[in-house]
Amino acid sequence: MKYTVDARGKQCPIPVVETKKVLSQMSEGDVTETLVDNEIAVQNLEKMAVQKNLKFTYEQTGKNVYKVLISFTENSKKTFTDEEAMECNPVPVSSASNTVVVLSSNKMGEGDEALGKVLMKGFVYALTSLEELPSTVLLYNNGAKLSIEGSESLEDLKLLESQGVEILTCGTCLNHYGIADKLAVGSVTNMYVICEKMTKAGKVVKP
Numbered sequence: 734m735k736y737t738v739d740a741r742g743k744q745c746p747i748p749v750v751e752t753k754k755v756l757s758q759m760s761e762g763d764v765t766e767t768l769v770d771n772e773i774a775v776q777n778l779e780k781m782a783v784q785k786n787l788k789f790t791y792e793q794t795g796k797n798v799y800k801v802l803i804s805f806t807e808n809s810k811k812t813f814t815d816e817e818a819m820e821c822n823p824v825p826v827s828s829a830s831n832t833v834v835v836l837s838s839n840k841m842g843e844g845d846e847a848l849g850k851v852l853m854k855g856f857v858y859a860l861t862s863l864e865e866l867p868s869t870v871l872l873y874n875n876g877a878k879l880s881i882e883g884s885e886s887l888e889d890l891k892l893l894e895s896q897g898v899e900i901l902t903c904g905t906c907l908n909h910y911g912i913a914d915k916l917a918v919g920s921v922t923n924m925y926v927i928c929e930k931m932t933k934a935g936k937v938v939k940p
Contacts, residue, residue, distance in 0.1 A: 734760075738767040740774065741798070744851055746859045748774045749781050752803065753862070756787075759805065767801040775799050832867040833934040834860065836876035839884075841940050853879070856940050857886040866898050867938070869930055871922070873903035881907075881915040890918045903927065 736755045740748035752767045759765065769775060775791050778801050782789035791801040840849030841856055857879065860867065870893060872880050879886045880902045894900050900919025907913040907921065931937055 734762075735764045735766055738765060741768050741770040743769075744855050745774065745777060746855060746862070749777050750858070750862045752778060752801075753781065756785075756803065756805075761805050761807075764802055764804045767803065769799050769801065770797045772799070775801055778803070831933070831935040832865075833869045833871060833930050833937050834867045835931065835937060835939040836870065836872045836879055837939065838875045839878045840875075850885075853940070854885050857889045861889050861892045861896075866893065866896055869899040869901060869934075870919075871901050871903075871927055871930060872919075873906050873927060877902050877906040877910065878912065880918050881912050882917045883915075884917075887917055894918055901926065901930070 736759065738748070738751050738755055740751055743751075748767060748769050752765055755765050767778060769778070779789050779791075781787075782803050786806055788804045788806055789801070791799055794800050836853070836857075838849075839853060840846055841852035842849055860870075870890065878884060880890055880900060881887070884890075890900055901922035902916060902919055904913070904921040904923055907916060913921075
């Protein structure tokens, strides 16, 4: 059977994440056809295929249209079967390493602001697909805007929370921006707790 994933127009890491979801449902002999519109997406899919021992081929079928074909080998199917078993019996977040993700802005990196917001949206989305989730996500300064009503990252933060990830937003920051009444996920925190979470973390990740 052939499965098709149309990821054209979707930012990294969505093409890889959506392809992995389909692959986890496939049987030996099935093929996933992923359509993307740029070479970077093709390269990212190839890296994923190499890591999972998957068979990978692609062709450019038109201007900005690439067709990526991915299928199982004997070894790769075992890899995905093991992952599926873990998903059926998920490891509680509390038993994972104490990783704290710090989001101090609603954009990622310096330079073009619109690009920075796209990158941050992609980063938060990617967090939801990690095999080992962080224990806590801290949001402060402009990052507090990610956890309020209307945020493009709100649904991803809610998904993280539903999987046991603690979502904490700085109350001083919410009040400063006049958005305290718009908090839509997690809970309000203070600088003492933020300091404690970061200093006691096994790892702090700040994009």
